[in-house]
Amino acid sequence: MGKRRRVAERRSNRPAVLGAMTAVVAVGAGLGAYLLYDGGAAADARTATTAGHRAVKTGPLTAAEVRTASTRFLTAWQQGKVADAAAATDDTAAAQALLTGYTKDAHIKDVTLTAKPATGAEVPFAVKATVSYQGHSKPLAYGSSLTVVRRASDGRPLVDWHASVVHPELKDGDTLVTGESGTPPVKALDRHGGELTAAKYPSLGPVLDGLREKYGKKAGGRAGVELRVVRGKASKAAKLSDKTLAELSKGTPGTVKTTLSPVYQAAAEQQVAKQDRSSVVVVRPSTGEILAVANHGHGFNVGFQGSLAPGSTMKIVTSTMLFEKGLVTPEAEHPCPKTYKLAGWTFHNDADSEIKHGSFKLSFGASCNNAFIDFAPKLSNSDLTKEAQQVYGLGMNNWSIGVPSFDGSVPVQSGAQMGASLIGQGGVRMNPLNMASVSATVASGVFHQPYLVSPDVDHRTLAKAARTMSAKTQGQLKEVMRYTAAYGTAVKPMAGLGPDSGAKTGSAEVDGQKKPNGWFTAYRGDLAAAGVVQAGGHGGDTAGPMVAALLKMGG
Known part of the structure; x- marks a missing residue:
């Protein structure tokens, strides 16, 4: 009787379910x-059930x-x-x-x-x-x-x-709203007056959203009725634009002309389609005009807004600092040891290689890490940060390209982290737009803030660098980048591009990632470009062919 009663009690505690257990x-x-x-x-x-409490x-x-x-x-x-x-x-x-x-x-x-x-x-x-x-x-x-x-x-x-x-399409904190859009639509045009659409150029979805957000009210259009994503605080902090999901009635678009080249944009789209997680940007060094931006994944504009360690492509900025300080010249003998200890860290070169009696130019061309970290004891914690800001316009958070962008970051760091920054690791963060601008600055000798919409459209002020590198420093940078393209890690993709070109490869290690992010930045005449293939491996093998193919198209 007691046993039957306990069974009945257990059954009475259950919710009433048809068929004892299922329905x-x-x-x-x-x-x-x-x-x-x-x-x-x-x-x-x-x-x-123990002591009246159900176990979790x-x-x-x-x-x-x-x-x-x-x-x-x-x-x-x-x-x-x-x-x-x-x-x-x-x-x-x-x-x-x-x-x-x-x-x-x-x-x-x-x-x-x-x-x-x-x-x-x-x-x-x-x-x-x-x-x-x-x-x-x-x-x-x-x-x-x-x-x-x-x-x-x-x-x-x-x-x-x-x-x-x-x-x-919603991020946490975003909302959905239907009504008259606060921002009229825009018709974006390329530099020759052709219409830019996401259907024709899939990478431009986020760019077109950004153009509408900034210029919709200024371009003379009239708002329609639409269902749209309205970004919350976190999304706005990440510089994500509101997004239209459905148009119930079309507004009248205003017109915004961009600097994009239909030829280069189409070619860039073709290049990123070949490799997962790839991004590329092309700029004109003499003006800063952005000719193309393309990303394999079309939801987030890594080309303009990515924040990634740039690896050895950062050695261009580091070398600028070393040349300006008179710490080294391209031809000076400068060893690159297999390992280098700094503030408790042991730094290694790729494949534990070493250069015992080579020049600095050879170390740059071979991308030998410890030739750069070796200078850390001679530098202050803020030297690289100042160089990036004052000569290359990076990390000032003041670029105004016409759509949301990340302007790079080179924080002041100390000890081993400062040493890591010299080779584009540590806290340094860049994207292809930033690194294309670095090559463009070397090519022209002067920083021109990249832009997608001419400042004449809205009379905005473009960012300027505090100072310009000397002609001597520019010549030294071109020498080491030209050497890298002709004899170093960039020789294969840069083959046939001629003497008026230079390049730098990069591989950036990422925690928990089997292969590094592959970087490549280069210039040829009045063209400069940079690309990244995330988790792609060495930059010369992955991002290099993508960038070089665009430079080979000529001016």
Whole structure:
């Protein structure tokens, strides 16, 4: 009798579930039929009750738990039960705010969600809905996904909440809004007057968004009605622009002319299509005009906004400093030891190579690290920072190119980190735009701030460098970069480009990454370019051919 009573007590604590454990439930036209497996009942079946407290479920999620948690969330969202949907996530407040705005601010209705087969804890799903605003209506269809996680406090499976669950273009803190756009659309033109579109040049999506944000109100257009992503604080700090997802009624676009070359832009798009995670930028040294920018991944403009260690391409800036200080000349004998110890760190060259009796030019051309780190004891902590700022205009956060950009960073550092900065590691961060500008400055002898839209359009002031390198220093830099292109690590991609060219390769190590980021920057006549292939390996083999192909097109 006692045993039967205990069994009855345990059963009475369970939620009422049809068929003792499971029930087939239709969860809406889009979701189809799922086997509803209640998390609480399942937990009872697999965990013990001790002293009146249920043990916390741990371990990997089961397929049934993933189905149940995702179905609970998607069903509630589809039915407009925002509070229930939010309660099925691990951040109820953030989920409720965004899902409420989905209806009230974005004016999205008639939502149908169709779940697809899960991959582990990730559940992709399709969204079909209608956007309606003041007599304007448009169908909306897109794909998204969610991930189910186990809450640590009680082991309950919940949807891991991020704004991207609602729409993949959303970052946390962003919102969706439908209405008259605050910014009229723009028609962007290349330097010859041809229209620039993301359909023709896929890499230009973020650029076109940035142009609209900056020039929409100035270019004479009229706003339309649209569904758009409005960026939050974090996205704005990352310099992401608002993004249009659907136009309910077209506005009248204004016109903005850019410096982009249709020939170079098309060629740059072709180059980055060949390699994953590749980016390239082409500029004109005599003016600073940006002729092309292209990225293999089109969602984020690494070319303008990336923040990556530039590796040995930074040795151009370091060499400028060493030449100006009179610490070395290209022909001076300067060894490059296999290892070098600085402030407790031991620095190595690639493949533990060494140069015992070579010139500095040879070390530059071979990209021998310790030939540069060897100068660290003779430098102050701020020398490289000042050189980058004063001669190359880097790290001042004052470039105004016409769209959002990152202007590079060369922080003041000490000890081993300062030594690492000399070879483009440590805290140094750049992108292809920055490094193309470095080569352009060497080519012309003067820093011209890169720009995508002429300052004549809006009378903005371009950044200027505090001083110009001497003709002697420029000559020395051209000598070592020309040597690198003719005999050093850049010889293969630069073959046939002639004497009026120079280059520098780079490989930047990244923690947890098997291969380094491959960098390459070069100039030829009145063209300069730089590229990076993330996790691609040595720059001469990856980014080099991409950059050289663009330079070979001529002026």
